[in-house]
Amino acid sequence: MFERLAVTELGPLVPAPRQRSECWLVMGSGLAGLRMSLLFHMTGLVDLADDAVAASRLPGSFSSTSYASQIRKIVGKHHKWRAEECLNMIASENVTSHTVRQLLSGDMGHRYRADDRFYKGTKFMDELESFGEKIACEVFGADWATLRPLSGHLADMIMVSTLAKPGGSILTVSPADGGYPGLSDQAGYPTFVNVRNLYFPFDSERMNIDAEKARGLIEDEKPSLVVFGQSFFLFPHPVKELAEACNEAGSRMVYDGSHVLGLIAGGEFQRPLQEGAELLLGSTHKSLFGPQGGIIVGKKEVEAEVKGRQFPGLVDNAHWNRIAALTYALDEARRNGGKYAARVIENAKALAKSLHERGVPVKCAEYGFTASHQVYLNMKDEKEIDRLTQRLEDANIIVDRGIRIGTCEATRHGMKPKEMDRVAELISQVYKGTDPARIRPQATKLRRGFSSILYA
């Protein structure tokens, strides 16, 4: 029900900017009206209407009202298409619960807070931050946490700045093997801080680090920093297997779990901190279903170093509405993350198998396809990929140009292996040349059948 209300907030129920009292009238009486009004107040959309009315009364102001309705229209069109009609299968995306969305629009988003107590009035933000950090420690089995990084990339920057010395080296998965470009020598962050890139020997058949060869490289090169984790992430990395080599080489060992943080939180992928990494960090909005942002958790020995680098050098104001929303999402993961993560992976395996059986080339068929939320299509030709991903978009099935297909959002909406089989059928028809316009209504019908948000 709330999802419907969130749609009407942008659409036809409020065709023109209204005063707050008019909104109450339009929404009518009863529980639905009350909930809708609350939602308007929580999201600030009433204020958008009020601001527009006020602006239109200013002398010499002609267009503010029409700007406001234009903005509503654009956002409304996006919302109707992407949030109601599309099967969103982008592996780095997810959807937040309604409570998380409401917390994102709360007053903390208007406030500053700084460690040196420069700003007064922050006692409840202080309390919230401690509470969020405590939940994060519980979820990831960490000694300490910070929810302040504004993105996964910024969490990476904090990690590199803290642990890789200028003139030293960093060992990561190469972008050519599905590593994260932001940590590469292709204009990635290490190049800005005079840190030299080394790349893991990689078994591209198994889509994983070649642990034996990597051990040799770590012994020879003694990198300052070894970063596990990658963007095309199908199987757990050999963290345990390489921990001893890293220790002996004096290499700091961390894990960028941007893609798999929700699976780790649910205890279903691997436990990087328990396997030897000092830090686990990443995005909070891919397989984890928080607001867009970043997080770092770790072992006590590195806490002071990381926090000292973070503030004020790399994060000053940390966007406290986001932290409120993330705290809530972490509690959702604490309560329901296990069931969610298991279903995400079950769905990914089911989707991969169904695609494979229908003749769509899926990577790693011999190795069980995947142990994560991602299914990776085995296509090389750029033109073919462009054509397929555009045709899928035309059919209201949204994937990236990778082509990784992710099951997190569909799972959060309640889809199961049966629906994955249906998704595979629609994708395979587009792959085999059926006109996307014929698939589109079927994709939308499937999407519309799953409008709730589970595991909240």
Ligand SMILES: Cc1ncc(COP(=O)(O)O)c(C=O)c1O
């Ligand atoms: C492995 C990895 N690390 C970091 C990031 C950056 O995350 P964000 O988009 O939150 O900055 C990404 C983004 O896709 C990623 O795949």
